[in-house]
Amino acid sequence: MNDISGSNERSGNGDLTSEGRRKSCWYEEEIEQDLRWCYALNSILHTGASQYQDIALLDTRPFGKALVIDGKLQSAEMDEFIYHESLVHPALLHHPNPKTIFIMGGGEGSTAREILRHKNVDKVVMCDIDEQVVDFCKSYLVANREAFCDTRLHITINDARAELERREECFDVIIGDLADPIEGGPCYQLYTKSFYESTVKPRLNEGGIFVTQAGPAGVFSHTEVFSCIYNTLRQVFKYVVPYSAHIPSYADTWGWVMASDSPFKADTEELDARIKQRIKGENRYLDGKTFASASILSKAVRKSLDKETQVYTEGTARFIYGHGTAHKLNHAHA
Amino acid sequence: MNDISGSNERSGNGDLTSEGRRKSCWYEEEIEQDLRWCYALNSILHTGASQYQDIALLDTRPFGKALVIDGKLQSAEMDEFIYHESLVHPALLHHPNPKTIFIMGGGEGSTAREILRHKNVDKVVMCDIDEQVVDFCKSYLVANREAFCDTRLHITINDARAELERREECFDVIIGDLADPIEGGPCYQLYTKSFYESTVKPRLNEGGIFVTQAGPAGVFSHTEVFSCIYNTLRQVFKYVVPYSAHIPSYADTWGWVMASDSPFKADTEELDARIKQRIKGENRYLDGKTFASASILSKAVRKSLDKETQVYTEGTARFIYGHGTAHKLNHAHA
Amino acid sequence: MNDISGSNERSGNGDLTSEGRRKSCWYEEEIEQDLRWCYALNSILHTGASQYQDIALLDTRPFGKALVIDGKLQSAEMDEFIYHESLVHPALLHHPNPKTIFIMGGGEGSTAREILRHKNVDKVVMCDIDEQVVDFCKSYLVANREAFCDTRLHITINDARAELERREECFDVIIGDLADPIEGGPCYQLYTKSFYESTVKPRLNEGGIFVTQAGPAGVFSHTEVFSCIYNTLRQVFKYVVPYSAHIPSYADTWGWVMASDSPFKADTEELDARIKQRIKGENRYLDGKTFASASILSKAVRKSLDKETQVYTEGTARFIYGHGTAHKLNHAHA
Amino acid sequence: MNDISGSNERSGNGDLTSEGRRKSCWYEEEIEQDLRWCYALNSILHTGASQYQDIALLDTRPFGKALVIDGKLQSAEMDEFIYHESLVHPALLHHPNPKTIFIMGGGEGSTAREILRHKNVDKVVMCDIDEQVVDFCKSYLVANREAFCDTRLHITINDARAELERREECFDVIIGDLADPIEGGPCYQLYTKSFYESTVKPRLNEGGIFVTQAGPAGVFSHTEVFSCIYNTLRQVFKYVVPYSAHIPSYADTWGWVMASDSPFKADTEELDARIKQRIKGENRYLDGKTFASASILSKAVRKSLDKETQVYTEGTARFIYGHGTAHKLNHAHA
Structure with missing residues (x-):
């Protein structure tokens, strides 16, 4: 024809x-x-x-x-597992027995989903400020449906700081799944030294671990907020571990920082053993070796983090282009 | 906040x-x-x-x-009226009393819609080769729903040439609402001298008019197919009128060519009078003055059309970028 | 290989x-x-x-x-002739004997070039506020080199209003080749009723003609500024002629408005005759018929211009997207 | 104003x-x-x-x-150091005393530049098929000027296979800085098992190391060619080390594979010591820890490489989108 x-x-x-x-x-x-x-x-x-x-x-x-x-872009079906496995599992695996978890932000539900795969977890509190986002994700993100229905998950719509201050209980792990700290942005107060000292730390149980997404961590982009989040946390916690992974849909390497007053002792083999014991189903991205690689930063980034002197306080903040209000969809702070 | x-x-x-x-x-x-x-x-x-x-x-x-x-892009809600009023009304208005119309292509339904606004029209045959396109447009183009239901409209799924050759009746106006003539493309045979001579002309009643969309007609783009369609038609018909209008969504001026063996006698006032008498509702674009302006081409285009020597025959065709298979969605010829 | x-x-x-x-x-x-x-x-x-x-x-x-x-985009080599022939020739050709011309803006030099093709012109004053633009165009726009060297051309770097007010002489034709009128933009005062009345009109000789570029004039875009420039001018001058042409590189139809207190009497043939007599070289775009077509607006635009009630005064102005500071590169007013 | x-x-x-x-x-x-x-x-x-x-x-x-x-994009000023330090230094540093180096492709000059920073290197042969590319880079890439003038560098314009076969000498390190292997592409024969066996290996001195760029190595993109290059090399060499790094301007993680019949024994500290001893100036990206991280692939990539069964032979090749003819500019094979 x-x-x-x-x-x-x-x-x-x-x-x-x-x-x-x-x-x-x-x-x-x-x-x-x-x-x-x-x-x-x-x-x-x-x-x-x-x-x-x-x-x-x-x-x-x-x-x-x-x-x-x-x-x-908040997260893409094909590779959100990299972001969410990296955010959740290192902290939960390094903790000897994490039972209670608090998520600041996380309205998408994927962070909760990864936490709920841990069999020893009893209770997850997810605190996001934007109810419509939570409802939208509940309705449309099929991959998180089961998690949203898990009875261990408690969703509360509130500013994360207000919620942490209001509660009397402590948590084994607190996870920051928030938009990047931008001066004047909705989340930057949730990255400050005083917030970590006065609000987060008092809400961690003995041996508790705090972990936060920490913005782009590429050879150049890590100076936007990653190095400063790292430096702020090392003012507050004894042990601080920055790590990173390339996320294709973000067109960049992304960073997370894990912090505690107890040392992180699990080595590669121990992490793999705990994954087997504790996690339902199989991780696609994170295992002991992946974390080993992720937590050794390249020379360029390592040197830059070592030299970082800025600390987020109420009066300072760095800009990350465009990811402003939004980068992680959770606006836990008004 | x-x-x-x-x-x-x-x-x-x-x-x-x-x-x-x-x-x-x-x-x-x-x-x-x-x-x-x-x-x-x-x-x-x-x-x-x-x-x-x-x-x-x-x-x-x-x-x-x-x-x-x-x-x-075939047509956009906001300005398809320019294309379709320009394609349909000049021919129907210049004809003293058009009762039967044949559309080659036109599956979108907008050409039929404009024709059916003429109160004196008794019968419209729309012949498009692609049934799915017709069905898609029937379902989704709200503006054409009424037209698709008009009992004067007869839709037939066939190659336009085969259909014209098969039929024994003649028409007052035949309208070409087809993809541009591209060598090797599905429609180019429907723009050739032999097609006009052997298939179209024999199916026109005495005083009948043929009109066709004729591709881009901008200061530069008119050489793609417009000038050649014009030149081909003037080999076949005694009176040939090229005209054009800028269509914002096409990012170009578009062209049409109207042809007949009877002279086009209606002037601006007569056209306006016939619009009032014959057409239901009000035109948005076309009236006597609009047509007067549209049918006076700029010096650059006029000179170029005058000098055009190429004629579409089975063995020749010009290329129009990308608008290939598709420009008007109707593939009336296989 | x-x-x-x-x-x-x-x-x-x-x-x-x-x-x-x-x-x-x-x-x-x-x-x-x-x-x-x-x-x-x-x-x-x-x-x-x-x-x-x-x-x-x-x-x-x-x-x-x-x-x-x-x-x-200010002007593109391939089609700037459409803009500049349309801006310059209708006014100069309708004038019985234009000897002195004032250009508000026009730093690109193309407007001057078209004017200088008129053999009867003795003196052209081009008043642009931006010396660097004039110098840039002098250096790099090869097509305008000869014009920039013509001894009849007098370039002055100034605000067009200040310059017109400072000068005591009058002109046969005044041409506005300025950025579109945007509220708060650099040129909008050069489109107001009071400017036309108090500054332009007193500087026109008896029988003098004012013409200005008038922004986009497409079926939809003409409401941005074209209709309002037209309506403002008809408050001030007895005879006002809006006209338009599609300019491919602008992706739109463009508009101009010509105004005078003397009637525009030259018809198509007279325009063609004057072109032959007065203009050196051959126009590529404009001749009598082209102007006839350009000055008959389509029904949609005509109706909209008729109904326009807004007048540019110091306190009002309409927005044209992005073409703000810039559309015609000449910033003749501070 | x-x-x-x-x-x-x-x-x-x-x-x-x-x-x-x-x-x-x-x-x-x-x-x-x-x-x-x-x-x-x-x-x-x-x-x-x-x-x-x-x-x-x-x-x-x-x-x-x-x-x-x-x-x-071949390489960008701001981050080409990641690609070229990663391509060159791991192989040269793992070798006990690399004196002679052969580059397949590499016409840009950056690979040679990094090699020439090694004080123990006596001779570098760069064999690129495209003389104009070499000349273009010589003229315009300021960062490589000194390297292009180094008397230890011998540039030869030839197909890399022909050149290696023609030469009688052997090399301590052979480096593949070639376009990715695409079926029918100019370089794919330079990634086949038979080429490695019959041409590369015989030209390596005892203890010699072969390293090649190996295409995208992201969580998804590593299946394009990286896993297959890795699997092909492990058919031919006893010790094969794949590694990767995120390159911002490529919008992806990139891969390299290093292979030898002698084990790679230098650990992180040894690599750092050798860097200090052997390399002039300071690396920006690569040091012992960076390589440690780069050579531990994430779980997803590791599993996929382990399971890879395809081997590049003359009759097979995988496609990498668009990077076809070109990815590394060096077309060493016709």
């Missing part, structure tokens, strides 16, 4: 047929002001808006379903 | 809040290989595929709902 | 070889906030900055060399 | 002033068919073309000067 040959003809002129056809619809993110990252789109599945932010669930070609808040 | 000030803060760093927020999702079309036209997207409403082509209905910010076939 | 077959192999996977190779470097302009227009780039020829604005000369694939000010 | 306030005004409408101004010129790379990576451009410094490929030197905002071959 001529139609077919006609179509083929076109491929010589810049368009490709069938599989190879040029994509027409794109999601575009400004990683920085002069750097863009664009995914071909299959569809825009759902959009919504809360009091605080715009929410969208996109179906992207390279990374599957992607949750986007205020024009910033 | 801090969230708000946080949001505002961001706007100083490249992002804009609320209304002014940077758009994340875009539809992108390659007008030419080195020229792109991009609309911000609200959503991707429907997608589908036929035996011949991919179909999508997008909700775009600048132009409303947009029908896209094989990665090429 | 394998290299070749290797290259061919790739073309099946999305890249095209040689001529058809995918372009890597692009110029991107936001026509509106949700509409982008992108040209493939060959090179970035020159960049500069003045006290007022950033200047760049790009070599684009679709439109040749392009002058860009503050991220907005 | 109004101009200034005018400019500020605009920033509320989508454009940003001065520093924050929206960028107009972009370099765009298709990482994959549905994934784009775009840098704002300051300028296009030089362009050229060889018999094999197009060459450009761009000045990008996020990554400085960038060498682009056939539309694919």
Whole structure:
């Protein structure tokens, strides 16, 4: 049929047929002001808006379903496991027996999901400020449905600081799954020295561990907030471990910082043994060796972290481009 | 609330809040290989595929709902009236009493809709080769629902040439609402001298008029196919009128050519009078003066058309970038 | 050689070889906030900055060399003739014998170049506020070199209003080649009723004509400033003629308005005769018929202009997206 | 001055002033068919073309000067040190006393530059097939000027296989700095088992080490060619070490594979000691710990490499999107 040959003809002129056809619809993110990252789109599945932010669930070609808040990718189906396994498991595995966990932010539900895979965990409190985001994710993120229904999970809609101060109980692990600290941004107070000292530490049980997502940690991007979060935490805790992993959909290496007043003693083998004992199902990304690699930073980043002198206090904060209000969708602080 | 000030803060760093927020999702079309036209997207409403082509209905910010076939915009809610009023009304208005109309292609339904606004029209035959496109448009293009239900409309799924040859009746007006003529493309045979002579002309009643969309007609782009379609028609018909109009969503001026063996006698006032008499509802774009302006081409285009020597025959055809298989979604010829 | 077959192999996977190779470097302009227009780039020829604005000369694939000010295309080699012939010739041709011309803005030099093609013109005053732009264009715009050297051209660096008020002489034609009127923008005072009444009109000789570029004039975009410039001028002058033309590199139809207290009497033939008599060389775009077509607006635009009630006064102004400071590069007013 | 306030005004409408101004010129790379990576451009410094490929030197905002071959980024000023330190130093440092080095490809000169920093190196043979690329880089890549002048460097323009077969001498280290292996591409024969066995291994001195760039090594992208290069090398050499690092300008983690018939014995401290002894100047990226981290792959990649069964032979090859002809600019094989 001529139609077919006609179509083929076109491929010589810049368009490709069938599989190879040029994509027409794109999601575009400004990683920085002069750097863009664009995914071909299959569809825009759902959009919504809360009091605080715009929410969208996109179906992207390279990374599957992607949750986007205020024009910033929060997590993509295909590789969110890297972020969430890295955020949750190192702290829970290094703890001898974590039973109670508090999540600051985390409204997406994926952090809770990873925590709930730990058989020894009895109670998870997830405190996010944005109810609509929580509801949106409950409705649309199929991968987290089971977690949202787990009776060990207690969701509370509140500012994380207010909630921690209000509660009388302590936790074995506190996890910060919040937007990056931007001066004037909604979350930056949740990264300050005084917050860690006066609010977080008093709410950790003996031997408790605090871990927080810590923004981009690439060879250049780690100076945005990672080095400063690290330096702030080492003012407050005796043992502080920064680590990082490349997340394809973020087009960058990402960082986390784990902190405690008790030493982190589990080695590679011990971590693998605890994974086997404690975690239901199999991790896709994190095991003992992965953590060993992740916690050895490259020379460039290591030197820069060593030399970092800035500390987040109420009066200081660094900017991370665009990830402002949003980077992790959880706005736990008003 | 801090969230708000946080949001505002961001706007100083490249992002804009609320209304002014940077758009994340875009539809992108390659007008030419080195020229792109991009609309911000609200959503991707429907997608589908036929035996011949991919179909999508997008909700775009600048132009409303947009029908896209094989990665090429077919028509956009906000300005398709310019294309369809220009294609249909000049021919029907110049004809003294058009009762029967044949549409080659036109599966979108908008051409039929404009024809059916003429009270004197008794019968419209729309012949499109792609049933799925017709069904898609029937289902999703709300503006054409009424037209699709009009009992005067007869839809037939066939190659336009085969259909015209098969039928014994003649028509007052025959309208070509087809993809542009591309060598090897599905429609180029429907623009050849022999097709016009042997198939179209014999199916026109005495005083009948043929009109066809004729591709881009901009100062530069008119040489792609417009001048050649014009020149081909003037080999076959005594009176040939090329005209054009700028269509914002196409990012170009578009062309049509009207042809007959009877002279086109209606002047501006007569056209306006006939519009009042014959057409239900009010035209948004076309009236006597609009047509007067549209049918006076600029010096650059006029000279170029005068000098055109190429004629579409089975063995020749010109290329129009990308608009290949698709430009008007109707593939009336296999 | 394998290299070749290797290259061919790739073309099946999305890249095209040689001529058809995918372009890597692009110029991107936001026509509106949700509409982008992108040209493939060959090179970035020159960049500069003045006290007022950033200047760049790009070599684009679709439109040749392009002058860009503050991220907005000013004029492109391939089609600037449409803008400049349309701005200059209708006014000069309708005037019985234009000898002295004043250009508000026009630092690019192309407006002067078209004026200087008129043999009867004795003196052209070009008043632009930005010396660096004038110098940049003098250096790099080869097409205007001869014009910049013409002894009839007098360049003065000043605010156009101040200059017109300072001067005692009158002119046969005054031409506004300025950025669009944006509230708070640098040029909007040069589009107000009081400016036209108190500054422009007193500087026109008997029978003098004023003409100004008037922003986008598309079916939708004409409401941004075109209709209001038209309506403001008809408060001040007895005879006002709006006209428009599609300019491919602008991705829109553009508008101009010509105004006088003497009637515009030259018809199509008379215009053609005067072109022959008065203009050196041949116009590429404008002749009698082109102007006839350009000055008959489509129904949609005509109705909208008729109904326009807004008048630019010091206290009002309409917004035209992005073309703010810049659209025509000439900032004749501080 | 109004101009200034005018400019500020605009920033509320989508454009940003001065520093924050929206960028107009972009370099765009298709990482994959549905994934784009775009840098704002300051300028296009030089362009050229060889018999094999197009060459450009761009000045990008996020990554400085960038060498682009056939539309694919080869290396960017700001982070090419990660790629080149990772390619060169692990092999040279693990070797007890590397004196003679052969580079397959490497026309850019950066690989040679890193090798020449080793004081014990006596002779470097760089064999690239594309003389124009070598000349272009010699002329324009300032960072490599000194290296190109080093008398220890011997540049030869030839196919790497032909050159290795022609020579009678052996080398302490052979380095593959070639485009990725794509079926039908120019370099894929330089990644086959038979090439390693019959051409590379016989040209290594006792204790010699072979190392090659090995394509993307991200959590998903490592299956394109990295795992297969690794698996092919372990068919041929007794000791094979895959390692990786995130390279910001590539928007991905990149991989290298080091192979030898002698064990790799240097530990972290030994590597650091050798760096101090042997290397002139200071590494920015690579030290003992960096290599320790780089050579522990994440669980996901490790498992996938273990299970890899494919071996590159003359008859097999995997595709890596777009990086086809080009990824490393050196086309050492015809």
